[in-house]
Amino acid sequence: MTSSHLNPPRARSSRDGLLRFARSAAIFFRGFLEHPGMVASVVPSSKSTIEAMLAPLDWSRCRLFVEYGPGVGTFTLPILDRLPADATLLAIDTNARFVDYLRETIDDPRLKVVLGSAEDVESFVRAAGHTHADYVISGLPFSSLPDDVAERIVAATYAVTRDGGAFMTYQFRPTARDLTQAHFERVETGLALWNVPPCVLAWGWKQDALAAREAAE
Ligand SMILES: C[S@@+](CC[C@H](N)C(=O)[O-])C[C@H]1O[C@@H](n2cnc3c(N)ncnc32)[C@H](O)[C@@H]1O
Numbered sequence: 001m002t003s004s005h006l007n008p009p010r011a012r013s014s015r016d017g018l019l020r021f022a023r024s025a026a027i028f029f030r031g032f033l034e035h036p037g038m039v040a041s042v043v044p045s046s047k048s049t050i051e052a053m054l055a056p057l058d059w060s061r062c063r064l065f066v067e068y069g070p071g072v073g074t075f076t077l078p079i080l081d082r083l084p085a086d087a088t089l090l091a092i093d094t095n096a097r098f099v100d101y102l103r104e105t106i107d108d109p110r111l112k113v114v115l116g117s118a119e120d121v122e123s124f125v126r127a128a129g130h131t132h133a134d135y136v137i138s139g140l141p142f143s144s145l146p147d148d149v150a151e152r153i154v155a156a157t158y159a160v161t162r163d164g165g166a167f168m169t170y171q172f173r174p175t176a177r178d179l180t181q182a183h184f185e186r187v188e189t190g191l192a193l194w195n196v197p198p199c200v201l202a203w204g205w206k207q208d209a210l211a212a213r214e215a216a217e
């Protein structure tokens with residue numbers, strides 16, 4: 001079952017949809033002006049980027065989904081649309097304006113929005129009552145982050161992802177893909193051309209321990 005069965009539609013008419021779009025675009029742009037290095041983009045991700053990123057996932061197995069850098073919720077809403085009714089989406093952002101906006105505008109009991117850094121994902125996951133995440137998606141501008149911060153985030157992400165789960169990134173530069181390749185056993189990549197600007201997609205799969213043992217035998 002998806003969230004559309006649990007909650008009233010978020011935009012009841014095309015006028016509501018347009019208003020939400022205009023407000024979120026204004027908040028996103030303001031967030032960019034205030035923290036250009038942390039937001040690193042003036043335009044949220046495109047619909048085709050979102051669909052490509054979320055397509056390979058096994059949603060029926062998902063209990064905990066983590067999102068880094070949700071911004072104004074460009075991925076958050078499509079993730080909620082696909083997430084099982086009893087699962088949780090934990091969204092982590094360092095920008096208080098974006099966190100407040102998401103808390104105010106998305107009324108869904110499965111969504112927990114926390115103000116903080118993705119570096120601390122393990123403690124946020126524990127605080128949400130879980131040991132591991134099934135999937136982690138990142139909208140972080142990895143190439144603008146200090147190297148040690150970027151490295152710590154991907155190492156903590158590997159630790160928190162369950163065997164068989166995945167870490168997904170979409171970024172204008174290949175930094176996130178390269179870091180994923182350094183940590184995850186199997187990495188698939190793609191290119192989203194219908195994005196402003198085009199971006200590099202990567203899915204880092206954490207090797208299922210059982211499958212790894214069988215492959216080694
Ligand atoms: C390019 S925006 C992505 C927005 C949105 N996910 C999208 O696809 O349009 C980057 C986001 O990462 C957030 N951010 C930057 N550093 C962060 C960190 N260390 N932990 C969590 N969020 C961070 C910013 O505040 C911003 O919301």
